[in-house]
Amino acid sequence: MPSQSAGPAPRPEPQRRRRADAQRNYDLLVSAARDVFHHHGVDAPLDDIARRAGVGNATMYRHFPTRRELIIAVYSEEVAGLCARSRSLLASDRPGNALFGWLQDFIAHVAAKRELALSITDDRTALFDGWHHSMHTAASALLTRAQSAGAVRPDLTATELLTLANGIALTATDATPAERLVLLLRQGTDTSSTPTDSTRRHDA
Incomplete structure (x- = not known):
């Protein structure tokens, strides 16, 4: 498996490029989830993540249904x-x-x-x-x-x-x-x- 250059990790994203606002919301949610999971564990309420990201729950579930x-x-x-x-x-x-x-x-x-x-x-x-x-x-x-x-x-x-x-x-x-x-x-x-x-x- 070794290669001379480090390849990108797999990302659970659609193949179609997101609009700028959708990408921004995606990034905000991932960043917020990283912080919330770090401080409160992986069972932390998802509503807290949406609130920390500054987006609505519907937006969060549109990006991450589960x-x-x-x-x-x-x-x-x-x-x-x-x-x-x-x-x-x-x-x-x-x-x-x-x-x-x-x-x-x-x-x-x-x-x-x-x-x-x-x-x-x-x-x-x-x-x-x-x-x-x-x-x-x-x-x-x-x-x-x-x-x-x-x-x-x-x-x-x-x-x-x-x-x-x-x-x-x-x-x-x-x-x-x-x-x-x-x-x-x-x-x-x-x-x-x-x-x-x-x-x-x-x-x-």
């Missing part, structure tokens, strides 16, 4: 944002910092949006396959660039990196913050930590 569709839209926007950040970081003159800076954002996303992800209980496979592919592509592009610059050991894969980052997101605590765990991960993946042939033979 809570599930609104949750998917919020999660998709988060994934799309991470992919966009990956693309912008590809221009960084410090590839190692770009990779691990993006990983910090990925970890924050997993930790903060876990409830959203778990609330999508039906037809999860296609959605999460698409999101996973987008994240993998984004990480692969940054990782390949960091490896080419000699900033990260060459035997590391994007799948391994995302698995480790996901573990950090789910297990980090105030006593062991994510930032320290990411630092340890970075130290462990530094090119100076790459096993030598003699080490591999000894381990075998």
Whole structure:
């Protein structure tokens, strides 16, 4: 699946382009839902989201007939944002910092949006396959660039990196913050930590 450029995340939008006012209302609703879900959970009243967005309930239900569709839209926007950040970081003159800076954002996303992800209980496979592919592509592009610059050991894969980052997101605590765990991960993946042939033979 790896690619050299981070592709966009799947978005639950119609193929036909929205009018400017409809797009504005859509964006307001997604932004309001992100804030309300963050502060009050995914079961927060939908009326509160419409009120926060400054639109009527009829407008909200026209864009998002069900809570599930609104949750998917919020999660998709988060994934799309991470992919966009990956693309912008590809221009960084410090590839190692770009990779691990993006990983910090990925970890924050997993930790903060876990409830959203778990609330999508039906037809999860296609959605999460698409999101996973987008994240993998984004990480692969940054990782390949960091490896080419000699900033990260060459035997590391994007799948391994995302698995480790996901573990950090789910297990980090105030006593062991994510930032320290990411630092340890970075130290462990530094090119100076790459096993030598003699080490591999000894381990075998």
